Amino acid sequence: MRFDYIRLTTIITAISLSVMSTASLAANITVSAAASLTNAFNDIAKAYQQQYPQDKVLLNFGASGSLLQQMQNGAPVDVFASADQQTMDQAQTKNLVRAQDRINFVNNSLVLITPKKSNLNVRGLKDLQQPGIKHIALGNPAFTPAGRYAQAAMEQAKVWSTVKPKIVNVNNVRQALDYVANQSAEAGFVFGTDAAIMPDKVSVAATIPTSKPISYPIAKTVASKEPVAASRFINFIQSPKGQKILKRYGFQSAR
Secondary structure (H helix, E strand, O other): OOOHHHHHHHHHHHHHHHHHHHHOOEEEEEEEEEHHHHHHHHHHHHHHHHHOOOEEEEEEEEEEHHHHHHHHHOOOOOEOOOOOOHHHHHHOOOOOOOOOEEEEEEEEEEEEEEEEEOOOOOHHHHHHOOOOOEEEEEOOOOOHHHHHHHHHHHHHOOHHHHHHHHHEEEEEOHHEEEEOOOOOOOOOEEEEHOOOOOOOOOEEEEEEEEOOEEEEEEEOOOOOHHHHHHHHHHHHOOOOOHHHHHHHHEEEEEO
C-alpha cells in the first residue's frame, strides 16, 4: 500500500510538472504583416498552431508603412514582416528590430492589372496614358511598398507626370486589387500574389521590372514579450512546411 501511494504521488507530480512546463511555454504571438501576406499567413498561422498548440498567433495586416507607425506608437508586436527592405531598414534605424534578427524569407513581383472585362488594350506602362484610363489604383507610396515600386517604375518609363492626375491612392495592395476587381479603376498596381487571388476578376496586363528584387524581410521585435515564441514562428516560416504554403500562394523563394 505504501509503495502504491508513493508511485501514485510520483505520477501526479510528473503530470503536474508536465502541465506547468507546457503552460510556461504557451505564448500569444502578435504578428504584424504586409497586406499581401494575408492569405498565406492565415494558413501558416493555422499550420503553426497545429504543430505548437500551446501558442496562439494573433495576426495584424496592413500597409508596411502603417504597421511601422503602429509599432512606433507603442503597439505590442512580436514579429514584423514587411513587403520591402526600406520599411524594415526604418524599423531597424528606430531600434524596433535588430539587424541580426532580420532575414529575407520570400520574394514577389509587381504587376499591372486591369478588370477582367476591360475593353481597353493595356500591355505596359505607356498604355496608362490613353484617355480611356481615368483611374489607376495605387497603394499610397508614402506607406505601401507596392506603391513605391510602381511610382519608381513609372518615373523610369517617363510616364509618371502624365498619369499622376489619374492616380487613386489607396491604403494597401488589397484595396488596390478590390478597386480594379469591381471596376472602380481601369488599372492598378499590386503584387503578383495579390492578382492570383482573383483570376476571375482581374487580368495581369504586364509584369513590371523593378531595379531590385522585391524581397520580404521578417524579424522579431526588440519589444517582444515572447522572443522565444517569436523566433519559433519565424523558424516555422523558413521551414519546408512554411515555404510550401507561401509557394502555394505564388511567392518565390528568397534563397
